Amino acid sequence: MRNIxxxxxxxxxKIIERNQQNQIEIKRSEIADQFSCVPSQINYVINTRFTKERGYLVQSKRGGGGYIRIQRVVNNDETALIDELIRVIEPKVTQAVALAVIERLYEDEIITEREAKLMHTVIKRETLAFQLPLRDEVRSRILSAMLETLKYEEA
Structure with missing residues (x-):
């Protein structure tokens, strides 16, 4: 069962996908009311699920007329996207951020589900049985190498 x-x-x-501009403006309290949860739950979702690594830009305006704008970044140039993701993950990357990068590649149909699973297996902490910070550095190097390969496979 999925959690809240x-x-x-x-x-x-789903709302973002339906919007032709790939963005939405929401009021945190309204979404919290809609799902019968506290507004901090909405913050948690936005801060963890709508990140740069996953292909989203988030802006907020505080106050009575405040809103949160979530925009899906559409990248028409796969090479530029991969270069940007490499910049994000170097020189070291956590497992959570690495997984977000892999998820973005899958959602943008740059990699298949099978490739995503393989990449995930290679970068997870159980596979990279090193102490921190070495583990995050090795993860970054491995993921960067895979991304570079994707970049040249597409060319």
């Missing part, structure tokens, strides 16, 4: 964060994320993504 998954449900809220799916709801917001």
């Amino acid at each position: 964060s998954d449900i809220i994320e799916a709801h917001l993504k």
